[in-house]
Amino acid sequence: RKEVEQDPGPFNVPEGATVAFNCTYSNSASQSFFWYRQDCRKEPKLLMSVYSSGNEDGRFTAQLNRASQYISLLIRDSKLSDSATYLCVPHNQGGKLIFGQGTELSVKP
Amino acid sequence: EPEVTQTPSHQVTQMGQEVILRCVPISNHLYFYWYRQILGQKVEFLVSFYNNEISEKSEIFDDQFSVERPDGSNFTLKIRSTKLEDSAMYFCASQGELLSYNEQFFGPGTRLTVL
Numbered sequence: 001r002k003e004v005e006q007d008p009g010p011f012n013v014p015e016g017a018t019v020a021f022n023c024t025y026s027n028s029a030s031q032s033f034f035w036y037r038q039d040c041r042k043e044p045k046l047l048m049s050v051y052s053s054g055n056e057d058g059r060f061t062a063q064l065n066r067a068s069q070y071i072s073l074l075i076r077d078s079k080l081s082d083s084a085t086y087l088c089v090p091h092n093q094g095g096k097l098i099f100g101q102g103t104e105l106s107v108k109p
Numbered sequence: 110e111p112e113v114t115q116t117p118s119h120q121v122t123q124m125g126q127e128v129i130l131r132c133v134p135i136s137n138h139l140y141f142y143w144y145r146q147i148l149g150q151k152v153e154f155l156v157s158f159y160n161n162e163i164s165e166k167s168e169i170f171d172d173q174f175s176v177e178r179p180d181g182s183n184f185t186l187k188i189r190s191t192k193l194e195d196s197a198m199y200f201c202a203s204q205g206e207l208l209s210y211n212e213q214f215f216g217p218g219t220r221l222t223v224l
Contacts, residue, residue: 034212043200043215044152087152094165095140095204097213099152 003027004100006088012106017078021103023071023088030090035062035073037084038102044087047073051091078107111135113216115201121222125190130219132184132201140204141184142213143176145169145197152200158184191223 006023013019025033032051036044048055050071054063061074071088085102092098114133122128134141143155156166158176175187184203188195198220202213 038152041198041218041220043218045215046212049212095157095159095213096142096154096165096167097144097152097202098154099144101151 002100003098004088004090006086006100006103008101008103010104010106012108013078014108015078015080017107018074018076019078019105020075021073021086021088021105023073023100025069025071025088025090027090028066028069030092032091033062033064033071034089034091034097035060035071036087036089036099038087039084044099047086075105078105080107080109083107111214113201113203113214115199115216115219117219118217119220119222121224122191124193124223128188128191128221130186130188130199130201130221132186132216133182134184134201134203135205135214136182138203138205138214140164140206140213141176141178142202142204143186144200144202144215146200146218147194147197155186155199188221191221193223196221196223 035047037047038044050062050064059076063072085104087102089097116131141158144152146152156170157164173189178184198218200218201216204213
Protein backbone atom coordinates (compact mmCIF):
# COMPACT_ATOMS: atom_id res chain seq x y z
CA ARG A 1 0.00 0.00 0.00
CA LYS A 2 1.33 3.48 -0.85
CA GLU A 3 2.35 5.66 2.07
CA VAL A 4 0.00 8.41 0.91
CA GLU A 5 -2.87 8.26 -1.55
CA GLN A 6 -4.73 11.27 -2.85
CA ASP A 7 -7.48 11.95 -5.35
CA PRO A 8 -5.46 12.59 -8.52
CA GLY A 9 -7.82 15.17 -9.96
CA PRO A 10 -7.77 17.44 -11.78
CA PHE A 11 -10.54 19.27 -9.99
CA ASN A 12 -11.95 21.99 -12.23
CA VAL A 13 -14.12 24.38 -10.23
CA PRO A 14 -15.55 27.88 -10.76
CA GLU A 15 -14.42 30.81 -8.64
CA GLY A 16 -16.27 30.90 -5.36
CA ALA A 17 -16.83 27.16 -5.20
CA THR A 18 -16.04 25.00 -2.22
CA VAL A 19 -13.78 22.06 -2.95
CA ALA A 20 -12.52 19.20 -0.78
CA PHE A 21 -9.53 16.93 -1.23
CA ASN A 22 -9.04 13.59 0.44
CA CYS A 23 -5.88 11.86 1.55
CA THR A 24 -5.36 8.45 3.13
CA TYR A 25 -2.14 7.35 4.77
CA SER A 26 -0.78 3.91 5.61
CA ASN A 27 1.46 4.55 8.62
CA SER A 28 -0.79 4.57 11.67
CA ALA A 29 2.13 5.93 13.73
CA SER A 30 2.13 9.24 11.83
CA GLN A 31 1.38 11.93 14.38
CA SER A 32 1.13 15.00 12.25
CA PHE A 33 0.68 16.01 8.66
CA PHE A 34 1.28 18.89 6.34
CA TRP A 35 -0.64 20.22 3.42
CA TYR A 36 1.71 21.75 0.88
CA ARG A 37 0.78 23.48 -2.34
CA GLN A 38 2.95 23.39 -5.41
CA ASP A 39 2.59 25.68 -8.39
CA CYS A 40 3.78 24.41 -11.75
CA ARG A 41 7.60 24.00 -11.75
CA LYS A 42 7.91 25.75 -8.39
CA GLU A 43 8.90 24.56 -4.94
CA PRO A 44 6.37 23.10 -2.50
CA LYS A 45 5.12 25.67 -0.01
CA LEU A 46 3.54 24.86 3.31
CA LEU A 47 -0.17 25.62 3.44
CA MET A 48 -0.95 24.27 6.89
CA SER A 49 0.09 21.78 9.53
CA VAL A 50 -2.33 19.29 11.06
CA TYR A 51 -1.47 17.68 14.38
CA SER A 52 -4.71 17.37 16.26
CA SER A 53 -8.16 16.64 14.93
CA GLY A 54 -7.93 19.54 12.54
CA ASN A 55 -6.89 23.05 11.77
CA GLU A 56 -8.51 26.09 10.21
CA ASP A 57 -6.82 29.04 8.56
CA GLY A 58 -9.12 31.49 6.81
CA ARG A 59 -10.71 29.77 3.84
CA PHE A 60 -8.79 26.54 4.45
CA THR A 61 -9.84 23.77 6.84
CA ALA A 62 -7.99 20.53 7.38
CA GLN A 63 -9.50 17.61 9.26
CA LEU A 64 -7.76 14.52 10.54
CA ASN A 65 -9.47 11.21 11.29
CA ARG A 66 -6.89 8.92 12.90
CA ALA A 67 -9.24 5.95 13.17
CA SER A 68 -9.76 5.95 9.40
CA GLN A 69 -6.23 7.24 8.63
CA TYR A 70 -7.76 9.96 6.55
CA ILE A 71 -7.07 13.68 6.15
CA SER A 72 -9.08 16.19 4.19
CA LEU A 73 -8.53 19.73 3.01
CA LEU A 74 -11.51 21.99 2.40
CA ILE A 75 -11.13 25.22 0.45
CA ARG A 76 -14.03 27.64 0.64
CA ASP A 77 -14.71 30.52 -1.76
CA SER A 78 -12.06 29.37 -4.25
CA LYS A 79 -9.89 32.02 -5.87
CA LEU A 80 -8.08 31.85 -9.20
CA SER A 81 -4.84 31.96 -7.21
CA ASP A 82 -5.76 28.70 -5.47
CA SER A 83 -5.00 26.84 -8.72
CA ALA A 84 -2.11 24.52 -7.85
CA THR A 85 -1.32 20.95 -6.88
CA TYR A 86 -2.09 20.15 -3.25
CA LEU A 87 0.15 17.66 -1.48
CA CYS A 88 -0.69 15.71 1.67
CA VAL A 89 2.53 14.88 3.54
CA PRO A 90 2.87 12.85 6.76
CA HIS A 91 5.49 13.97 9.23
CA ASN A 92 8.33 11.48 9.54
CA GLN A 93 10.38 11.12 12.71
CA GLY A 94 13.56 11.15 10.68
CA GLY A 95 12.60 14.42 9.04
CA LYS A 96 12.27 13.42 5.41
CA LEU A 97 9.01 14.28 3.68
CA ILE A 98 7.30 11.62 1.57
CA PHE A 99 5.21 13.24 -1.12
CA GLY A 100 2.44 11.64 -3.13
CA GLN A 101 1.35 12.70 -6.59
CA GLY A 102 -0.90 15.36 -5.14
CA THR A 103 -4.29 16.64 -6.27
CA GLU A 104 -4.42 19.20 -9.03
CA LEU A 105 -6.89 22.06 -8.65
CA SER A 106 -7.87 24.42 -11.43
CA VAL A 107 -10.11 27.35 -10.51
CA LYS A 108 -11.80 28.97 -13.50
CA PRO A 109 -13.34 32.44 -13.75
CA GLU B 110 11.48 36.78 5.83
CA PRO B 111 14.42 34.33 5.71
CA GLU B 112 14.52 32.06 2.71
CA VAL B 113 16.45 29.20 1.18
CA THR B 114 18.29 30.15 -1.99
CA GLN B 115 19.63 27.90 -4.73
CA THR B 116 22.03 28.43 -7.62
CA PRO B 117 21.99 28.13 -10.51
CA SER B 118 18.31 28.28 -11.39
CA HIS B 119 18.96 26.25 -14.54
CA GLN B 120 21.95 24.06 -15.36
CA VAL B 121 22.48 22.38 -18.71
CA THR B 122 25.19 19.74 -18.92
CA GLN B 123 26.41 16.93 -21.12
CA MET B 124 25.94 13.33 -20.06
CA GLY B 125 28.92 12.12 -18.07
CA GLN B 126 29.84 15.56 -16.74
CA GLU B 127 29.97 16.47 -13.09
CA VAL B 128 27.58 19.07 -11.71
CA ILE B 129 27.41 20.82 -8.37
CA LEU B 130 24.13 22.31 -7.23
CA ARG B 131 24.36 24.91 -4.51
CA CYS B 132 22.01 25.85 -1.73
CA VAL B 133 22.16 28.40 1.06
CA PRO B 134 19.82 27.23 3.83
CA ILE B 135 18.23 29.52 6.40
CA SER B 136 21.02 30.62 8.69
CA ASN B 137 20.03 29.12 12.05
CA HIS B 138 18.66 25.87 10.65
CA LEU B 139 20.27 22.55 11.52
CA TYR B 140 18.66 19.99 9.20
CA PHE B 141 19.15 20.01 5.46
CA TYR B 142 17.59 18.02 2.65
CA TRP B 143 17.76 17.46 -1.06
CA TYR B 144 14.72 16.38 -3.06
CA ARG B 145 14.23 15.97 -6.76
CA GLN B 146 11.21 16.09 -9.06
CA ILE B 147 11.31 14.60 -12.53
CA LEU B 148 8.94 16.44 -14.86
CA GLY B 149 5.38 15.25 -14.34
CA GLN B 150 6.27 13.11 -11.34
CA LYS B 151 6.13 13.51 -7.58
CA VAL B 152 8.75 15.13 -5.38
CA GLU B 153 11.20 12.44 -4.16
CA PHE B 154 13.46 12.53 -1.13
CA LEU B 155 17.17 12.11 -1.87
CA VAL B 156 19.11 12.76 1.32
CA SER B 157 19.01 14.39 4.74
CA PHE B 158 22.03 15.95 6.45
CA TYR B 159 22.63 16.92 10.05
CA ASN B 160 25.71 17.71 12.10
CA ASN B 161 27.94 17.45 9.05
CA GLU B 162 26.92 13.98 8.08
CA ILE B 163 24.23 12.17 6.14
CA SER B 164 21.41 11.05 8.41
CA GLU B 165 19.35 9.26 5.80
CA LYS B 166 19.45 8.65 2.07
CA SER B 167 17.11 7.09 -0.44
CA GLU B 168 17.76 4.38 -3.01
CA ILE B 169 18.10 7.10 -5.62
CA PHE B 170 21.10 8.55 -3.78
CA ASP B 171 23.72 6.15 -5.11
CA ASP B 172 27.50 6.48 -5.34
CA GLN B 173 27.18 9.11 -8.07
CA PHE B 174 25.73 11.54 -5.55
CA SER B 175 27.42 13.30 -2.67
CA VAL B 176 26.58 16.18 -0.36
CA GLU B 177 28.65 18.47 1.76
CA ARG B 178 28.52 21.66 3.74
CA PRO B 179 31.94 23.05 2.93
CA ASP B 180 31.84 26.36 4.76
CA GLY B 181 29.03 26.34 7.28
CA SER B 182 26.63 28.20 5.03
CA ASN B 183 26.47 26.50 1.64
CA PHE B 184 25.01 23.02 1.23
CA THR B 185 25.92 21.33 -2.04
CA LEU B 186 24.76 18.33 -4.03
CA LYS B 187 27.29 16.86 -6.44
CA ILE B 188 26.46 14.43 -9.21
CA ARG B 189 29.71 12.89 -10.40
CA SER B 190 28.77 11.58 -13.81
CA THR B 191 25.39 12.76 -14.93
CA LYS B 192 22.96 10.52 -16.78
CA LEU B 193 20.01 11.52 -18.94
CA GLU B 194 17.65 10.33 -16.21
CA ASP B 195 19.15 12.82 -13.74
CA SER B 196 17.28 15.56 -15.58
CA ALA B 197 14.91 16.98 -12.98
CA MET B 198 14.20 19.87 -10.63
CA TYR B 199 16.38 19.62 -7.54
CA PHE B 200 15.04 21.25 -4.39
CA CYS B 201 17.01 21.99 -1.28
CA ALA B 202 15.16 22.35 2.03
CA SER B 203 16.13 23.31 5.54
CA GLN B 204 14.49 22.90 8.91
CA GLY B 205 15.17 24.39 12.31
CA GLU B 206 14.37 21.44 14.53
CA LEU B 207 13.00 17.93 13.99
CA LEU B 208 9.71 18.65 15.70
CA SER B 209 6.43 17.31 14.40
CA TYR B 210 5.09 20.75 13.59
CA ASN B 211 8.29 22.23 12.23
CA GLU B 212 8.14 23.39 8.66
CA GLN B 213 10.72 22.50 6.05
CA PHE B 214 11.45 25.52 3.92
CA PHE B 215 12.16 24.79 0.30
CA GLY B 216 14.39 26.69 -2.06
CA PRO B 217 13.17 27.66 -5.56
CA GLY B 218 14.99 24.71 -7.12
CA THR B 219 17.61 24.13 -9.79
CA ARG B 220 16.41 22.72 -13.06
CA LEU B 221 19.03 20.27 -14.29
CA THR B 222 18.96 19.29 -17.95
CA VAL B 223 21.30 16.50 -19.05
CA LEU B 224 21.84 16.24 -22.80
